[in-house]
Amino acid sequence: MNFKQRLATLIDFPVKDEREIENLLMEIEDPKMGDFALPCFKFAKELRKSPVVIANEFAKTVKKDEIVEKVEAVNGYLNFFLNREKVGEIVLGEIKTADNYGKSNIGNGKTICIDYSSINIAKPFHIGHLGTTAIGNSLKRIYTELGFKIVGINHLGDWGTQFGKLIVAYKLWGNTVDIDGGGLKELQKIYVRFHVEAEKNPALEEEAREWFAKIEQGNREALKLFEYFKKITLDEVKKVYDRLDVKFDSWDGESFFNDKMQPLLKELRQKKVTEISDGAEIIDLSAYDMPPCLLVKKDGASLYATRDMAAAVYRKKTYDFYKCLYVVALQQNLYFRQLFKALEIAGYDWAKDMVHVAYGMVSLEEGSMSTRKGNTVWLTDVLDKAVEKALNTINEKSPDKENKEQIAEEVGVGAVVFSALCNNRMKDIVFSFDRVLNFDGETSPYIQYTHARCCSVLEKAEETKTQKPDYSVFNNEESVVLLKLLNIFPEKISEAGEKYEPSIIANYLIDVAQAFNKYYFENRILGDDNDKQAARLMLVRSTKDVIAKGLYLLGIKAPQKM
Numbered sequence: 356m357n358f359k360q361r362l363a364t365l366i367d368f369p370v371k372d373e374r375e376i377e378n379l380l381m382e383i384e385d386p387k388m389g390d391f392a393l394p395c396f397k398f399a400k401e402l403r404k405s406p407v408v409i410a411n412e413f414a415k416t417v418k419k420d421e422i423v424e425k426v427e428a429v430n431g432y433l434n435f436f437l438n439r440e441k442v443g444e445i446v447l448g449e450i451k452t453a454d455n456y457g458k459s460n461i462g463n464g465k466t467i468c469i470d471y472s473s474i475n476i477a478k479p480f481h482i483g484h485l486g487t488t489a490i491g492n493s494l495k496r497i498y499t500e501l502g503f504k505i506v507g508i509n510h511l512g513d514w515g516t517q518f519g520k521l522i523v524a525y526k527l528w529g530n531t532v533d534i535d536g537g538g539l540k541e542l543q544k545i546y547v548r549f550h551v552e553a554e555k556n557p558a559l560e561e562e563a564r565e566w567f568a569k570i571e572q573g574n575r576e577a578l579k580l581f582e583y584f585k586k587i588t589l590d591e592v593k594k595v596y597d598r599l600d601v602k603f604d605s606w607d608g609e610s611f612f613n614d615k616m617q618p619l620l621k622e623l624r625q626k627k628v629t630e631i632s633d634g635a636e637i638i639d640l641s642a643y644d645m646p647p648c649l650l651v652k653k654d655g656a657s658l659y660a661t662r663d664m665a666a667a668v669y670r671k672k673t674y675d676f677y678k679c680l681y682v683v684a685l686q687q688n689l690y691f692r693q694l695f696k697a698l699e700i701a702g703y704d705w706a707k708d709m710v711h712v713a714y715g716m717v718s719l720e721e722g723s724m725s726t727r728k729g730n731t732v733w734l735t736d737v738l739d740k741a742v743e744k745a746l747n748t749i750n751e752k753s754p755d756k757e758n759k760e761q762i763a764e765e766v767g768v769g770a771v772v773f774s775a776l777c778n779n780r781m782k783d784i785v786f787s788f789d790r791v792l793n794f795d796g797e798t799s800p801y802i803q804y805t806h807a808r809c810c811s812v813l814e815k816a817e818e819t820k821t822q823k824p825d826y827s828v829f830n831n832e833e834s835v836v837l838l839k840l841l842n843i844f845p846e847k848i849s850e851a852g853e854k855y856e857p858s859i860i861a862n863y864l865i866d867v868a869q870a871f872n873k874y875y876f877e878n879r880i881l882g883d884d885n886d887k888q889a890a891r892l893m894l895v896r897s898t899k900d901v902i903a904k905g906l907y908l909l910g911i912k913a914p915q916k917m
């Protein structure tokens with residue numbers, strides 16, 4: 356229930372605008388002072404009275420409602436104390452339909468394309484891809500919860516001159532035995548070697564260009580190798596995606612748009628939006644204080660932007676999106692502003708529906724893993740190490756636990772994902788294994804642990820047969836704090852969706868876990884009279900359901916035991 360909305364209906368102001376009052380109402384942090392407060396300062400001028408007097412007068416005229424226990428005027432604020440029994444009954448009643456709690460239909464009939472992860476073929480799947488993969492996956496789940504239809508797109512980087520280099524390197528130093536066995540790391544090795552050798556022998560660069568031209572012309576040998584590199588990459592990244600429980604609806608990468616660029620360019624020329632500058636074809640953006648959007652190079656080659664423009668047009672045609680999101684590092688901010696502006700100039704009115712969901716950089720804490728210059732930190736290695744550390748902790752805490760490996764996988768991988776989601780996404784983060792795996796910190800292991808604690812209480816509880824849960828057990832601060840938090844879960848989901856900000860859910864879950872643990876330590880849940888226990892168990896179950904769904908929305912598993 357939206358308590359603010361309900362409270363707003365109780366106040367008979369001369370200013371007859373419930374919306375305004377709803378917006379003015381604020382949550383009180385300290386439950387001793389009440390639950391919601393209405394600051395009366397804004398009305399002083401109009402009513403020609405001091406806020407203190409106004410608050411006092413209003414306190415007397417507030418309409419009665421079963422959810423309000425009492426109202427108090429304090430220093431120009433009108434403080435509402437909710438009836439905690441009623442709050443319990445209402446909130447827990449709403450969460451009962453666990454699956455639906457938080458679901459909404461605001462997205463019904465609308466499609467959102469999310470371009471995320473978008474790795475590059477034959478290049479490392481490294482820690483830098485964590486942000487886009489985790490944020491994209493979480494947004495996908497959040498919007499699905501809000502009723503949108505989602506098209507998750509891995510816009511593969513599978514085009515460009517680097518494939519010519521890779522072919523040359525492969526022919527000189529590669530073989531299928533090593534590469535089938537060593538995968539991406541092996542491809543990376545010969546690719547790096549190419550650059551070292553090309554320094555000494557520039558002819559290699561020329562050879563690479565020729566091979567890339569052959570790929571473009573559809574030469575069979577070149578294409579076969581290209582497809583081989585692609586397969587090696589995809590087989591390997593799919594294993595990582597499985598661990599992260601990330602799925603895509605489309606893998607249409609850059610090469611998919613090869614045959615879609617010419618028709619687009621033709622259209623742009625007809626509309627006279629491109630021009631030739633220094634032999635290259637561009638869209639001039641000087642009126643917008645941006646460098647031009649380069650579409651065709653002097654030598655006739657297309658660019659990243661050309662393929663992205665073709666991809667945008669294709670997505671609109673194919674999916675008729677309501678919005679198209681690009682979860683890509685903040686470094687590409689200018690690039691996306693150029694791209695969106697170019698689309699707008701080209702006359703696509705839907706350019707306004709494109710959003711660059713940018714995020715900051717992840718770096719590793721010194722010494723936590725080899726980050727020496729030029730050394731790639733592979734995402735799988737980070738996951739492995741986190742899982743290993745989680746397993747160590749579990750071994751220390753409860754060596755006899757069943758299913759330890761599985762739990763460690765869910766905790767370790769979850770902790771890495773959570774680290775990419777718990778801060779405002781624009782913020783740069785320094786990743787530390789010890790910090791993200793701290794079971795008592797503001798971490799996902801802490802949230803998962805709280806969830807497992809709820810499960811364990813519920814498991815121990817005997818089936819209580821009661822017709823009438825006794826909500827009077829919620830007559831204390833810890834209960835009402837927790838109940839009010841559970842109550843705002845749906846709002847948090849919409850807010851996270853509106854702001855493209857999974858961190859809103861991540862932080863919310865930390866609050867819920869902390870509030871629950873406080874509740875848990877101060878209330879005996881099992882063993883009281885049946886009706887009371889029933890009410891408390893409802894609260895535990897609701898907390899468990901909210902945490903489980905919240906973690907799901909972040910792309911993190913919620914083990915039953917830990």
Ligand code: ARG
Nearest residue numbers: 470473474475510512663683
């Ligand atoms: N593959 C690119 C990179 O690693 C990201 C692609 C993002 N998506 C896009 N449509 N441009 O930088």
